[in-house]
Amino acid sequence: xxxxxxxxxxxxDVYQRLRADILGGRLLPGQRLKFPELCARYGTSVGAAxxxxxxxxxxxxxxxxxxxxxxxxPLSHEDLADLTxxxxxxxxxxxxxxxxxxxxxxxxxxxxxHHVLERTPFHGPGDTDHPGDAWxxxxxxxxxxxxxxxxxxxxxxxxxxxxxxxxxYLQWSVSFGREPxxxxxxxxxxxxxxxxxxxxxxxxxxxxEHIAHTARLLxxxxxxxxxxxxxxxxxx
Amino acid sequence: xxxxxxxxxxxxDVYQRLRADILGGRLLPGQRLKFPELCARYGTSVGAAxxxxxxxxxxxxxxxxxxxxxxxxPLSHEDLADLTxxxxxxxxxxxxxxxxxxxxxxxxxxxxxHHVLERTPFHGPGDTDHPGDAWxxxxxxxxxxxxxxxxxxxxxxxxxxxxxxxxxYLQWSVSFGREPxxxxxxxxxxxxxxxxxxxxxxxxxxxxEHIAHTARLLxxxxxxxxxxxxxxxxxx
DNA sequence: CATCCGCATACTTTCGAATCTTCCTTACAG
DNA sequence: CTGTAAGGAAGATTCGAAAGTATGCGGATG
Numbered sequence: 001x002x003x004x005x006x007x008x009x010x011x012x013d014v015y016q017r018l019r020a021d022i023l024g025g026r027l028l029p030g031q032r033l034k035f036p037e038l039c040a041r042y043g044t045s046v047g048a049a050x051x052x053x054x055x056x057x058x059x060x061x062x063x064x065x066x067x068x069x070x071x072x073x074p075l076s077h078e079d080l081a082d083l084t085x086x087x088x089x090x091x092x093x094x095x096x097x098x099x100x101x102x103x104x105x106x107x108x109x110x111x112x113x114h115h116v117l118e119r120t121p122f123h124g125p126g127d128t129d130h131p132g133d134a135w136x137x138x139x140x141x142x143x144x145x146x147x148x149x150x151x152x153x154x155x156x157x158x159x160x161x162x163x164x165x166x167x168x169y170l171q172w173s174v175s176f177g178r179e180p181x182x183x184x185x186x187x188x189x190x191x192x193x194x195x196x197x198x199x200x201x202x203x204x205x206x207x208x209e210h211i212a213h214t215a216r217l218l219x220x221x222x223x224x225x226x227x228x229x230x231x232x233x234x235x236x
Numbered sequence: 237x238x239x240x241x242x243x244x245x246x247x248x249d250v251y252q253r254l255r256a257d258i259l260g261g262r263l264l265p266g267q268r269l270k271f272p273e274l275c276a277r278y279g280t281s282v283g284a285a286x287x288x289x290x291x292x293x294x295x296x297x298x299x300x301x302x303x304x305x306x307x308x309x310p311l312s313h314e315d316l317a318d319l320t321x322x323x324x325x326x327x328x329x330x331x332x333x334x335x336x337x338x339x340x341x342x343x344x345x346x347x348x349x350h351h352v353l354e355r356t357p358f359h360g361p362g363d364t365d366h367p368g369d370a371w372x373x374x375x376x377x378x379x380x381x382x383x384x385x386x387x388x389x390x391x392x393x394x395x396x397x398x399x400x401x402x403x404x405y406l407q408w409s410v411s412f413g414r415e416p417x418x419x420x421x422x423x424x425x426x427x428x429x430x431x432x433x434x435x436x437x438x439x440x441x442x443x444x445e446h447i448a449h450t451a452r453l454l455x456x457x458x459x460x461x462x463x464x465x466x467x468x469x470x471x472x
Numbered sequence: 473c474a475t476c477c478g479c480a481t482a483c484t485t486t487c488g489a490a491t492c493t494t495c496c497t498t499a500c501a502g
Numbered sequence: 503c504t505g506t507a508a509g510g511a512a513g514a515t516t517c518g519a520a521a522g523t524a525t526g527c528g529g530a531t532g
Binding site: 034035036046050066067068069070 | 482483484485
């Protein structure tokens with residue numbers, strides 16, 4: 001939303017590192033963020049940490065209560081459902097607009113992103129449960145490319161923000177188990193086809209299903225094993 | 237989005253007052269917000285002002301660039317079009333969900349809000365151009381009541397945030413001129429009827445038109461007379 | 473034995489001067 | 503006259519200790 005002044009200021013620096021640590025799973029959901037710890041961890045003063053935290057609060061990665069400090073936002077099935085539903089609504093709307101508004105350059109970038117995604121192996125080396133980093137990056141790039149045709153800054157911004165939040169859940173999903181009968185690559189190809197053929201309604205519908213499908217897997221995985229909240233509590 | 241800790245902390249207090257001053261038109265769009273001025277105006281220290289500003293940035297009321305300070309967000313026709321389009325998309329979606337999900341209590345609150353709106357005179361005492369404060373409040377309450385049936389926190393939060401942003405444009409619209417053939421009260425009544433009759437699609441369509449209609453008036457008024465940006469620049 | 477009160481501790485919040493960056497003015501050379 | 507560089511002023515950012523607030527523990531009381 002706001003093109004924050006990252007990198008050039010101390011506070012912006014801490015903000016980025018803190019954000020990366022939360023999204024990267026190095027800080028656990030629900031974990032309290034105390035100033036003494038933060039200052040030691042990032043080698044800054046209280047003021048800088050405070051500013052970084054207030055930004056993360058408005059982005060939904062951190063919660064706060066007066067005089068009770070800050071904490072990484074806790075994960076819950078309920079919240080995942082809320083987030084997923086919001087995403088299906090907004091992302092599909094934005095995609096529809098994207099397909100209607102997108103110019104040829106958008107199409108080209110989209111095809112390019114899909115090309116990369118298609119040729120990137122799903123699994124990282126060794127791990128057969130989680131998707132590899134390379135695939136995750138290509139996947140994200142493809143979906144952002146899908147939305148990029150939409151001319152409306154506010155809509156694309158909210159869609160992207162929700163996607164970032166969803167990344168938190170992906171990080172903490174115990175098992176990103178693949179359904180045997182699911183064909184993720186096929187879903188992406190179908191999305192690409194609908195977009196290039198300018199079938200906005202079909203594209204929107206496909207995206208709704210795509211998101212809902214992934215969310216179902218996450219919820220099932222989290223329910224089957226320990227919930228993220230449990231793990232966080234245990235590790236604290 | 238975040239239930240910020242207003243009121244209980246110093247920074248939260250400044251945040252609220254600053255926000256009210258921007259929305260109330262006491263701070264001009266595009267105006268720079270320098271720390272010495274702010275500290276004098278609100279009787280606080282640099283730190284508190286800074287935190288308030290960072291929050292307003294993420295809400296879209298203030299902009300910032302590294303080492304270049306903060307400023308009230310500048311208004312423009314382009315941005316108004318962007319905002320209006322985002323609102324038609326999101327508010328209509330949320331209203332559809334609201335009509336589908338809302339329970340009897342929601343219905344009751346909605347009817348109550350409409351009752352108040354219907355009996356509040358449009359014009360304040362004297363002024364025949366701008367709507368009166370009482371009407372504006374009732375109008376806002378009615379529209380919020382419309383959206384309140386939606387169970388999804390994120391969607392309702394974004395819809396409300398966009399409405400707040402729109403309030404900024406309303407504040408600075410030179411002439412909220414009424415079209416002779418427009419029947420605002422009738423539009424509201426139609427919205428209420430569709431909602432109570434649970435016709436989600438009709439309600440959504442009516443709301444789209446309602447928002448677009450109002451925005452057209454704003455744009456026309458702003459184009460006819462001085463643009464808000466001009467006035468802000470002149471007054472600076 | 474359970475409950476309540478007060479104290480000690482840890483943490484959050486606040487402050488404003490010191491530091492650093494940027495922008496504007498002015499002087500100088502080409 | 504134009505373009506460039508140095509100096510100065512204005513303002514943004516940073517720091518960390520002081521002040522304020524909650525939490526948890528221990529002892530006293532019913």
